[in-house]
Amino acid sequence: MDLIERISRQFQDNTRTTHDALEMLAAPIAGAVEVMTSSLLDNGKILVCGGSGSSGDARRFAAQLVNGFELERPSLAAFALSADASTLAPIAGDPSPAALFSRQILALGQPGDVLLTLSTRGDSSRIVDAIQAAQERDMRIIALTGIEGGTVAELLGPEDIHLCAPADRTARIQELHLLILHCLCDGIDCLLLGVED
Known part of the structure; x- marks a missing residue:
């Protein structure tokens, strides 16, 4: 096995996938930046959640909005929905594990939030x-997925934004999701601070 060749293929695959994503996703990412910035300027908040392997990226994105990305600015209202012990502990009965995030959204989400x-x-x-x-709470939804988007794509309404990575390998999807999240952070900072370059 030639590890250098294998590593080179990983880089090449990443580059191809990223190039394909740029053409497909630049405009929808810009739209997502505008939706989130508008919500934040109107005293809304961004609630973020990720499925199993994406939960760390969800927490990191929320932290970058609260604590800053690459520029100094005031904290922004963002909250990563958690799967910690307190939210997992049933209060009455035995709530479905699938309802973990939805219960938090029903408690915290408001119209105008994202x-x-x-x-x-x-x-x-x-x-x-x-x-x-979130639909019950009249919130806008921005969904990052891969492949064809699965059930999530079917649920989104006309006002929602679907950022579907053009990849079927989990590694490529996650790499693109991280790049998209960085683009969102940068774009929000750009709009809020009036950065031109």
């Missing part, structure tokens, strides 16, 4: 329930 979801396959039951709860 829900940002991350799911590589688009079929996570927790993400599906979260989107349905």
